Amino acid sequence: MKGFGFYKSKKYLQRVLSSILLSMVIVLLASSFANTYLLEKSVKRIQEDSNLKILTQMQYNFSYMNEIITHLSYFVFKDNLLIPLMFDETLPKMDLIRSYQRMSSIMDSSSFLHSMVVYNHTQNEIYGTTSPFLLDGGVTKKKIFDWLLDPSHMHETSRLIPVSLEHEDGQIDAFAFVVTDSLKPFSRGESAIVLYIKSDWVFDSLKKMNDTGSRSQGDILMGDQEGRLYSSHALGDFAQSSTQDDIHNYIMNHKLATNEPSGFVIGDVDGKKSMITYMADPIPNWTILYVQSYDQLMAEVTETRVKSLLVSGVLLLIAIGISVWLSYKLYHPIEDMLHRIRFQHPRDEHTRRNEGDELHVMSENYLALSHTLQEISSEHIVNKYYIRKFLTDGQMFSHHDMIHLIEKHRLNIVYPSDTIVCVLRLDHFQAYASTTDLALKKMHSFAITNIAQEMMSKTYPCEAVEVWGDHVILIVSRNDTATTSEMDQMIPILEEIQQTIATYYDLSLSCGLSDPIAQLTQLSSGYTQALQNSLYTVIFGYKSIITSEMVKENNANKRVSIPEVIERKLSESLKKGLMTEAGIELEKAFSLFATFHYHDIHRAVTNLAWVIKYTVVEIMENRVTKMSFNVDYIHHIPQEKETLEEIYVALLALCSQICEGQKPSNVERNDMILETVKELIHQKYADINLSQQTIASTVKLSSAYLGKLFKDSCQLTLTEYINDIRLKHAQQLLENGDHSVLDIMEKCGYANPSYFFRLFKAKFGSTPKEYRMKKSIS
Structure with a gap:
């Protein structure tokens, strides 16, 4: 009774349950009747085909018998x-x-x-x-x-x-x-x-064939033109003239409707539903009939229908159970929502549940809660507005005004105790801002603000607010008797906040802490100090928690650039391709950068990147071949990287690439000399005076040095190379031109015929005349 009362009180549950149950019942019954209907049609069609085959066989037997008798x-x-x-x-x-x-x-x-x-x-x-x-x-x-x-x-x-x-x-x-x-x-x-x-x-053999092929036995009869029926056994149910007339009428009407000499028709024969299959004129003016009881024919269909209904009944009971379970599962979230919304009503307020179902109740609750939420949201917006004003424009308020606003809006800021401002900044903010859509950014900002405030509020009074989209500010109030060690307890909480955000949202946070603030009017100064400290992530790396004590020396350092000697040695090392020396100078520079004030770090690092760029440009101006990397990218490295470590690694890799990309200067000079010499030979091979001495004089080198350089590089002497080029041109002229051998000799730079013949035969195995004759024959 308790369960029935629960069901009766849930109007929406009743609708869900009745809809699911009715759908299942309709589907089950429709499926059952459709299956039996299709089965009955299939059985009739199969039986019709079988009967027509039997009668066709009988017709064939008559024809065969008629032929034998003839x-x-x-x-x-x-x-x-x-x-x-x-x-x-x-x-x-x-x-x-x-x-x-x-x-x-x-x-x-x-x-x-x-x-x-x-x-x-x-x-x-x-x-x-x-x-x-x-x-x-x-x-x-x-x-x-x-x-x-x-x-x-x-x-x-x-x-x-x-x-x-x-x-x-x-x-x-x-x-x-x-x-x-x-x-x-x-x-x-x-x-x-x-x-x-x-x-x-005929009759007995056909009857035996039919009895063997089917359990739906029937009677084979023959009818004349007047409708009288004959059989090889007693007519029995077909002996009455009225029955014979009915059968005759069925067949004649079906013949008129289909205009076919054979077919089947279903009708009442002697009060019994029967299937009549007929074939006209197997013997002239006679009709063969095969009459079967429809009930006997469809016995298996009827049995299948009964079984199907029984199965449907069992499935219906299962469907009722599933419907109840499924309905409650579908209703359960609504019931939970009702429980969550119901407690919002004052105890003396009565909902009008009898006027509608649960959805109606929830809509009423929603409207009431929406109105309440609007009021809370408006108050929340005002609270966040004043917190931002305290942090950015604190000088606009007096101490008394700030206390009044804190009390009026119930801000979780305790006075007269000290206050610490914490700035939580998103690491990799440039990449995050360019790849994340606006809705996700808002969700992350909301989550970080609420998670940080909730976790910090477990230990300290805290207010949190999001500013400018890239950082969240926590205003943490200390106890009146706070000590330095108690101050240090905030750092583990901040680390836990960082870990939580990284786990659930895959975001990295760095934190900057201000010094304890005694006066509320100094909140804006504390915010500026905490924000400044958080920027020193460039030195301490991602997920760092930075206090004023950690950057005290940086803030006091007045140096704004590294010594010029470091820049000069770095440039010279790169020009010489000395990676070890370049790495040492680069490490010295970044060690000094780590001691600079934040505002001077980026300027100094950028200057160093420009020094490297100018060095690369100078190297490339003095080289025949260009280096394989983009020079314009160098000075963008400090803007794309957020920490000194990342910038150092990028510049170190760049210096390594510069040193590895350089060849020794003498090797490059030798390659240029050899290319020049080869080009001279190809241009002046026809000059009779072309020799190693004239070429050496042209390139301003000694003949011996040029000969050794060419021999070491090309594995043959300069004279051999000159002869090789001249003989190749002679070969082409012999094959393709009509010039005489002496003309060819002169065109290729030879003055002595015997010397030319000897060189040509040594290279090609025959004299120039023999070579031309062989080529002309072939």
Whole structure:
């Protein structure tokens, strides 16, 4: 009852539960009925195909049987022993005996023959072979005679005709096949042979095939044009004429609707729903029917439907349980929200819960809380405004005014105790500002302000406010009896704040602390001092907590630049490519930077970067090849890095790159000399006076020095190189020009033919004439 009362009191929960439950019930029932409907359609379609296959097989059997009988009838009708029996007016006894023997042998050789009859129109007599025909006193003979000679029914020849020889209830026990000497319907004025085929040959084999292939057994019937039904067994339920008329009407209506010779129709047969599959004209003017009980046919479907409903019922019970559980899970956050909002109401205030559901109650609570929040937010904005005013424009207020405002707005600042201002600055602020969107910046500022105030307030009275977006200010009040050691307790709290912000927001904070402030009017001075101390992150690195004592010497240092000797030695070391000496001078410079006042550090570091840049520019002006780095980037390093350590590492890497990028000057000079010499040879190879001495004179070097330099570098003498160039040009002229050998010799700088021939043969293995002849032949 308690659970029902809880459910009854929750209108929104009722809606959620009823919606989920109704959806599950609809889905389950729809799924169950859809499955059984589709299954029933599938079974009917499969059964229709199966039945049509059976009837098609039956049609094929009739056609096959008709073909066999046609061949048999042809030979029988032409049999010389049977011709006298058909046409003679008087039949000798021996001919009669021979004819009967012939008919017996035909019957024995054909297992599918039921009997055989010969009609002699001259004698108006019928001769048969079966025992009933001969021994029943003429009953069978009369039945055959009446059927054959019935003037109201003209029998087609060479066609299978269903007949009843022994039954009176419409059962078919044979198929008659009338054979005459013409293709016209049989008449009394002509002789004929009638072959009777066993009906079991068709009906029983088809019934066995159907019983094997399907458990939905039915009855195979044959209907004539008037709708009378025949079967190889007792008609049973189909014996009544009204039932036969109903079946006939079903088939005729379906034929008219579909204009197809075969198909299936569902209707009531003798009060029972049945499926009737039919195929018209397997035998001319006859229809084959296959009648099945619809209930028996759909027994498995009905069983499946019952099982499906049972399963749906079980699933419905499970769905009810899941619905209750899921509804409560979905409702649980709303219930929690109601509990959280409800306590905000005064105890004497009654909510109008009967006027709506839980969402209505929450909306009323929300409106009330929103109004209250607006009032609190306005008060919060005013409080933060005055705190910022105390820090930035403290001189505007008197001590009395500040105390009055603190009391009026309930600021968590204690007086007359000392106060310390803490500035928490974001490290890597330039990168943070350029990669973080505005909404995330506001969230981080709000989080840092509240987390820092909450953690510090556990030990000291504290107010926090965010200023300019890059730093948060804490105003921490000390106890009246605070000692220096108690002052030191703030540092672990600040470290904990730094760790918390780094853990949850992946942000790094540095902190600057002011000296204790005795007067509230000095808060702005304390803020300036704390902010100034926080800037010394450039020396102490990220996540540092900096007090005035730590930067006392920096603030007192009047030096604004490093000695010029350090800059000069650094420049000379870079020009000489001496990385060790350059590193020593760079380390000296940064050791001095760490003692400078904050405002002088960046200026001094920037000056040093310009010194390095000017040195690089000078080096590059005196080099043939340029260095592989961007010179304009050098003086930007101090602006992009925030600490001396980062700047030192960047400049040290730059100096290393400068030293490694330089080659020894003599190596570079030698390369330039060799390139000049080679260029001279390529330009003046045709000059007869070109030699090592003339080239050495041109480049202002001694012949011996130039020869040694060329030999060491190219692994061949200068004269050999000159000859090599001249002979290559001679080779080209021999191959492509019509000049004589002497002209070629002169064009290539040779004056002595024998000397030219000797050099050419030594290089190419043949004289110039032989070389030209070989090339022309090839």
